[in-house]
Amino acid sequence: MKLSGQTVVITGASSGIGAEAARKVARLGATVCLLARRADELEDVRACIETAGGSAYAYAVDLSDAAATDAVAAQLLAEHARIDVLVNNAGRSIRRPVKESLDRVHDYERTMAINYFGAVRLTLALVPRxxxxxxxxxxxxxxxSTQVPIPLFSAYLASKAALESFTRSLTAELGHDGITSTTVYFPMVRTEMSGATPIYQAMPMLSADKAANWLVKAIVDKPTRVTSLPGAMGELGMAAxxxxxxxxxxxLFRRMDKSLAKRVRD
Ligand SMILES: NC(=O)c1ccc[n+]([C@@H]2O[C@H](COP(=O)([O-])OP(=O)(O)OC[C@H]3O[C@@H](n4cnc5c(N)ncnc54)[C@H](OP(=O)(O)O)[C@@H]3O)[C@@H](O)[C@H]2O)c1
Incomplete structure (x- = not known):
């Protein structure tokens, strides 16, 4: 029970990687606070954890709504005397070519609203604790995809890179006060998010269960980053x-998209 006595807040816990990670973290003894918009799905995850003997609380919230995020942060602080880990996992992805985004600045705004500002707002609220x-x-x-130059996801990847940078600065500034962080660089994972792009049916991907182990490693071992080898090599290549x-x-990416589309058609 490596996380016995600890409280872990996981956003985006109603499906995919976040839901799987919540179940695993609860099995390690943590009390888990589950945040996302869909109340029924959150309740399913909470009930599953409780049935297995764990402890979980569900908070239905839209984290792109500033007032709702402030309110849920206040509720978390009031209801839990101790908060050890915050996992900023809630997110949305948009796959759209830049040429088709010329009049769609709102794509950039809505990815930032959840992937960046929602996470920053919640983090800042928990910093005093x-x-x-x-x-x-x-x-x-x-x-x-933030470790290497990737096309078609400019709105999504910019918001993820912004959150990485915010979190790095937070640790640089408050590390000596005990605030640490881990960035997890997932490869493609088979979830609702990746399922929204039909050609990705033909792409080999990590299961949500395996990806959740990456979050568990981040929570338990607290390394600075969790990455795949290709991701680390991409970073090295970009540095050199x-x-x-x-x-x-x-x-390479243009060829990959053509080949995936052909495999789905065939
Ligand atoms: N799947 C991949 O290939 C992949 C690759 C790299 C990184 N990631 C990252 O991994 C994280 C988890 O994604 P996933 O693949 O597990 O996809 P997912 O199943 O679609 O999970 C996304 C989660 O975010 C929550 N969410 C979305 N908008 C929200 C909002 N406005 N307020 C509160 N919660 C919100 C969703 O819950 P509700 O809809 O109930 O709100 C859901 O629980 C994301 O940050 C994603 O960017 C995924």
């Missing part, structure tokens, strides 16, 4: 030869 306790760990569910990596990867 982390400081009071002398510890607090913040986990970011990010994407391997950004021009070459950016140029060489462009035709």
């Amino acid at each position: 982390f400081l009071e306790q002398g510890h607090g760990h913040v986990v970011v569910s990010s994407s391997m 030869l950004p021009g070459v990596v950016t140029k060489v990867s462009q035709p």
